[in-house]
Amino acid sequence: MSDFKSWMQGVQARMEDTLSAVLPRADHLPARLHEAMRYAVLDGGKRVRPLLAFAAGELTAASPERLAYAGAAVELIHAYSLVHDDMPAMDNDVLRRGKPTVHVAFDEATALLAGDALQTAAFDVLSHHALADQPATQLKMVGILARASGSLGMCGGQGVDLYSVGQTLTLPELELMHILKTGALIRAAVLLGAHCGEPLSDEELARVDHFAKCMGLAFQVVDDILDEEADTATLGKTAGKDAANNKPTYVALLGLKGARDKAAELQLDARAALAPFGARAERLLDLADYIVARSH
Template identity: 50%
Template sequence: MIPPPPTDLPAHLKALAGRADDALARALPGENDPPVELHRAMRYAVLGGGKRIRPLLVYAAGHALGIDDARLDAPACAVEIIHAYSLVHDDLPAMDDDALRRGRPTCHIVFGEAMAILAGDALQALAFEILAHDEAGIDAHARIAMLRALGAACGAEGMAGGQAFDLSAVGKRLTLAELERMHAYKTGALIRASVKLGALAAGCRDDDLLSRLDRYGHAVGLAFQVRDDILDIEGESSVIGKTAGKDAAADKPTFPSIIGLEPSRARLDALVADALDAIAPWGERGEWLAELARYSATRGH
């Protein structure tokens, strides 16, 4: 039995999240630089809170492989900026039509739909520019591999494909395998890429280690989504930062709706156990990864 983990991030990971915030603020265009409205929308989308799980996974994977945090800032920023762009587009009326994100009005509510679309487009482009122009001493081979990994996580076999599955699944009864495939694309792909980017930045080319990290990322990505589905039932909008109960109201397939609430909790335990087993060879060096796996399944928002 997995011991009960904390429901909040430990102090050292919170400090790393603060490091990511500082790096993001530097990487984004200034809010008074023209075109002003676009840049303000971009900064609003990225800097408006968030758990920074994806940057933390970059740092944690790099830490497990002995790389300095400074060399991980660029990939950490890139994955979070991609995540922010995906949220801006997912919240649009043509997609999930949500008015609340991270406890604030969504980007299109504040800046209008057209500017929100442009902000998402510009953020996606910026993420790849950051990776391509990284000057932290990461060699060209590793940077090309990181660009490829991040691109794959965004496309038809990643977030875009997952959103397409999601849109077509509304009102339908999916099997558990179909639901897990949808979320492996929509949520899991970028989480897996975050772990891989940390490893690639560290110069890792060991197929066995990369396979273990990919297994870890897959388990954490699914655990994150199962927890989201549980919070949609049990959470309060003021705590989780988005509209509670929205998935059920929209008749979207979720883990509790397909297998039930208690089996969903059991699935969470199994996913965390698998993630921890995958990183066992790293021992204490993998503790940041272990803490993030536990947090993904216990977070309150």
């Protein structure tokens, strides 16, 4: 585990440098917008999605440089989604990653523009750098991130979430919402990382995608548990928000024990999917354990 911790810290440090490099300088016109973009992305966050990209890259012997750019593209999409989710028209939150949300630190109009600009910056990164041996593979990677980000992925899941406030969803309905809202971008991170290296067979890609699907759901189940159990200082965001807003969650549907059992079941399913890869999947398996055991 100490080896995993060192690996994780190394990837996180590399991602901080890469994200800082791909974002416009804070003094570049329009300075306030660029300052808000950097505020939203840098100096915070666990970088789970880039970590997943790097770990998946170990399955295909991908270069760290390619993985850093692929991870940056996914993280920029994630950051933009947080900026918009926190705004008054959405979740109306004032705290993110232990500091005021972007619309509080700047203003609503700047936050809206910062989110828009971070979204397009992700595709600039993904298309500007050579991330695959074949152009067709890189074009596929752009499509993977686009699909995962839009109405058939993350944005669609957020829409279902908004329209489900006050409703009681069945377990399949709740899972579908989170396959889109949280899971789509996590799956994209894993697939982008894998595509940065040597080609996998269709069967191998299906196994990798199944792992990512399971972990995307597990990540959300754990989020729901932490929203119920952890405090605001630990989370770095407002605790108890989902219950206060009467949102459907795994805890509300299954109870705390049921939610924990669900996370453990998904973790086992994810690990089983990667069994044929052997030692090449070590980092992905470490991340599966980290995601389920995390405290924030």
